[in-house]
Amino acid sequence: xxxxxxxxxxxxxxxxxxxxxxxxxxxxAPPAEPSDPxxxxxSFNPERAFEDLVAQCDFGPRAPGTDGHARxxxxxxxxxxxxxxxxxxxxxxxRTGLSDREYDFTNLLGLFSADAEGPVLMLGAHWDTRAKAxxxxxxxxxxxxxLGANDGASGVAVLLELMRSFSEVPPPRPVIVAxxxxxxxxxxxxxxPDQGWIIGxxxxxxxxxxxxPWPDQMLLVDMVGGDGExxxxxxxxxxxxxxxxxxxxxxxxxxxxxxxxxxxxxxEELGHDAFRREAGHYVIDDHLxxxxxxxxxxxxxxxVPPEWHTTHDTPENxxxxxxxxxxxxxxxxxxxx
Numbered sequence: 246x247x248x249x250x251x252x253x254x255x256x257x258x259x260x261x262x263x264x265x266x267x268x269x270x271x272x273x274a275p276p277a278e279p280s281d282p283x284x285x286x287x288s289f290n291p292e293r294a295f296e297d298l299v300a301q302c303d304f305g306p307r308a309p310g311t312d313g314h315a316r317x318x319x320x321x322x323x324x325x326x327x328x329x330x331x332x333x334x335x336x337x338x339x340r341t342g343l344s345d346r347e348y349d350f351t352n353l354l355g356l357f358s359a360d361a362e363g364p365v366l367m368l369g370a371h372w373d374t375r376a377k378a379x380x381x382x383x384x385x386x387x388x389x390x391x392l393g394a395n396d397g398a399s400g401v402a403v404l405l406e407l408m409r410s411f412s413e414v415p416p417p418r419p420v421i422v423a424x425x426x427x428x429x430x431x432x433x434x435x436x437x438p439d440q441g442w443i444i445g446x447x448x449x450x451x452x453x454x455x456x457x458p459w460p461d462q463m464l465l466v467d468m469v470g471g472d473g474e475x476x477x478x479x480x481x482x483x484x485x486x487x488x489x490x491x492x493x494x495x496x497x498x499x500x501x502x503x504x505x506x507x508x509x510x511x512x513e514e515l516g517h518d519a520f521r522r523e524a525g526h527y528v529i530d531d532h533l534x535x536x537x538x539x540x541x542x543x544x545x546x547x548x549v550p551p552e553w554h555t556t557h558d559t560p561e562n563x564x565x566x567x568x569x570x571x572x573x574x575x576x577x578x579x580x581x582x
Contacts, residue, residue: 286580287410291569294406298470298568299560301372301398306390308376309341309348309430321353321372321401321424328408330355330422333454341430342441343376350426352445356419356457357411363418364461367540368407368575369531370400371428371445371467380554382479394560395550396429399470403572407579416579421460425449425531439529446531450538462504463535463542469571471550472564478557484526485551489567492525497543500536504543511577517570519547545571 304320305313325332335352353372374393381387391397404422411420423446431442438447453459473489481487491512497505512520526548535542547567552558 285414287414287576289406289410289569289572289576291565291572293409294402294568294572295560295563295565297405298394298398298402298563301401302392302394302560306376306392307372307374307397308390309350309373309427310346311390314373317372318351318353318426324405324408325353325355325422328355328357328412330357330408330411331359331456333456335449335452335454337445337448337452339427339444339448340437341376341427341444342432342435342437343430348427350445350448352426352449353424354454354457355408355422357408357422358415358417358419359458361416361418365419365421365458366416366579367421367423367460367463367535368404369423369425369446369463369465370404371425371531372397372401373426373429373445374398375429375554378554378556380482381556383556386556389556391429391554391556391558393429393558394563395468395470395547395558396553399468399563399568400466403466403469403568403575406568406572407575410576414580418579419458420579421457423449428531431529439533442529443531443533447534450534460535460540463532463540464504464508464575465530465532465542465544465546466571466575467530467544467546468550468553469545469547470563470567471547471552472562472567474562476551476557476562479551479555481551482549482553485549485553486547487551489519489547489550489564490521490523491519491545491547491571492521492523494525494530494532494544494546494548495527496533496536498524501541501543504541508543508545508574508578511581512570512574515573515577517574519567519570520574
């Protein structure tokens with residue numbers, strides 16, 4: 246919400262008498278402090294966000310059924326609690342597009358400024374990583390798990406840094422931070438809905454926790470950490486761009502054009518040149534279940550980075566500057582005047 250509310254108070258000047266009985270004016274009253282000022286706009290710390298990206302990768306791949314998945318789940322729940330959120334965890338089981346085995350999954354959500362007025366904003370990112378690097382240039386590595394520095398950890402890192410701001414300066418409207426599980430386990434030949442992608446966000450919208458308000462807006466961040474450098478280990482695959490570019494994802498542009506325009510306008514005002522007024526791809530991602538339920542939902546995504554679904558999706562191919570462009574834009578949207 247972009248607003249500024251300043252209340253100016255003028256003191257009335259009364260009359261009094263001096264010792265001789267003549268009327269005199271008292272000295273002017275000091276100016277009153279503004280009432281209910283807009284919260285100060287916090288700063289986004291890209292180095293600290295990058296540390297959060299690395300911290301997730303230190304758990305190893307966060308694919309379903311792995312030790313890294315279990316450890317990262319606990320890490321995210323603790324971070325939500327440390328930030329002072331009203332925390333809701335949502336456990337569920339499902340098979341995936343990559344496996345007929347049933348896995349345990351968890352969506353993690355935190356509510357900030359629950360009593361604030363205004364439309365409810367959800368900020369989301371998926372925290373799982375893909376179980377198979379099926380786009381790797383080396384066929385021998387395509388059954389290996391993806392570390393997911395960009396595809397998974399980058400969006401989460403942006404939200405973790407925003408949560409630090411929320412803990413210090415509560416947002417002026419209710420904000421839900423959502424970490425979605427089971428987003429990145431789809432396959433083209435899967436018989437599951439959406440080919441086995443976005444399982445966690447679809448489960449959430451169909452089984453909404455009664456503890457949380459329903460969102461009016463939803464903003465997803467995904468693959469927002471690329472370094473924009475050519476990587477000779479993977480080359481430039483079809484559809485991929487070496488440059489870190491945030492085009493307007495087409496489902497977002499089609500169904501929430503005003504929200505897209507507002508976010509991209511803010512980024513332009515701030516000088517964040519990764520945001521381009523170009524139509525990108527249609528992407529099956531965690532904003533879709535919310536669009537289907539009538540929520541104004543958009544996706545900020547670099548699609549496709551060269552390291553996508555390969556074993557080269559590692560921190561050395563990510564950049565704090567990319568995290569900053571996205572996180573700074575979101576802070577301005579939430580707190581800006």
